[in-house]
Amino acid sequence: MAATSARALKLLSIFGVGATLTAEELATRLGASVRTVRRDIDTLRELGYDIEAVRGAGGGYRLGSATRLPPVVFDEDQAVAAAVALQTAPAILSGIRENSARALATLQQAMPARSRVHAEAFTVSAARNYWEFPAAPIDAEIVHLIGEAINRQHTVRVDYTGQGEPATLTLEPHDLVVWAARWYLVAFEPAADRWRAMRIDRLQPRMPAGRAFDRRELPHGDPVAFVMSTHDRGDTPAEWPCRGSAVIALPAPVVARFAPGGSTVEHETDSSCRLTLGAWSWAGLAGLLLTFDADLTGIEPAELRQALRSLRIRIDRGLGDAR
Incomplete structure (x- = not known):
């Protein structure tokens, strides 16, 4: 009976996303047989949930639009996802830290004990390192x-x-x-x-x-x-100790897709663009430009050109030792 109840709750949470799924798809998600899934659907219907059978191509089962779900129906994976999302959301949105903390506490109180254990196991602290280029929330x-x-x-x-x-x-x-x-x-x-x-x-x-x-x-x-792939999306160069630019022999949409956050891309020709970006050192900035594996021209400022020369000398020295 306990296994049936747990499976029915998980089935209800699957229906909660609004999808229409076949009995075979539901069976795969639950790790049960199609016959067991249909029996669990009958159980949910007996409990008052409107589980609709949709016929024809793309048919299957779905939750009726008039059905109201219980306040919290989470399996263990969903509990973890909710806990992590609520703890990391303030890193990209300002003004919601307190509300996120209160929402997490409310969810944890409403969760069954087993789900709550999984959610409370994930205490997350968001921290930035020098390889990240985030914007302010x-x-x-x-x-x-x-x-x-x-x-x-x-x-x-x-x-x-x-x-x-x-x-x-x-x-x-x-x-x-x-x-x-x-x-x-x-x-x-x-x-x-x-x-x-x-x-x-x-x-x-x-x-x-x-x-x-x-x-x-x-x-x-x-x-x-x-x-x-849009280069003129309103980005501006982030504040870094070192900031420079170069014309890269690649189309602007290509560079825009792979440029680090906090950089800008300006269209030059159909096959080239100017990338402006920053880093914690001139050598780091030079290294970021080299990752595009394309010809560089119009390199500014002089400190960035010198950093590229220094990298070339070190690479030549290393290749010479290898020989």
């Missing part, structure tokens, strides 16, 4: 306002202080993307008839919300791919 309220506009499919009017002069824009917001510890908005700008990838911390939404709009087909079909 951004205002959670701005994320909330933009997220609400995306959900309601309403245009937003924003003050934008990205690359170039400050501007007031009307946008159709489509997706939020977190990449390299930075928040980006993927939006269509009707006045310019173009898609934009924009740093959220460069935006200040104006109220009230605008008119409704119809969603458009995203570039590349994927907001993440669009952000990663």
Whole structure:
């Protein structure tokens, strides 16, 4: 009976994500037979949960839209995921540290003892090292306002202080993307008839919300791919002890995808771009440029050129010893 109850709770948590799954898919996730899954579904129905059977192509089982889940239905893996997410969220959003701590405490109190043990086993402290290039946490309220506009499919009017002069824009917001510890908005700008990838911390939404709009087909079909390959996404060079630039013989979208956080990419030609970035030393900065494995020109400043010369001498010396 205990095994049946635990399995039914896990089944309920699977249905909680809103997916439609076949009996075979559910059986694989539960590590049980199809017959056992169907019996557990009958058990949930007897307990009052509306488990719908969807027929035809793409059919299976799903939780009815009118069903209300218990306050907390977590298996051990979900308990760990919730604990880690709530402890690390303040690293990218400001103003939610206290709320995250209270939410974690509330979840732990509501969890069954077995799940709580797994959640409490993960106490996480976020720390930065010199190989990371994170941005400062951004205002959670701005994320909330933009997220609400995306959900309601309403245009937003924003003050934008990205690359170039400050501007007031009307946008159709489509997706939020977190990449390299930075928040980006993927939006269509009707006045310019173009898609934009924009740093959220460069935006200040104006109220009230605008008119409704119809969603458009995203570039590349994927907001993440669009952000990663867009070089003019509002990034600015991070503050580092050493900062320099070079023209790299690679297209701007390629460099934009692999450039470290806190760097900027400027289009030069279809096959080259200028990358500006920083590091804790000139040798470290030179090493980052070399990772692109492409020709470098227009290297600035003189300290960066000297660091590259020094690296060349050391590499030649090392290769000579090997011979």
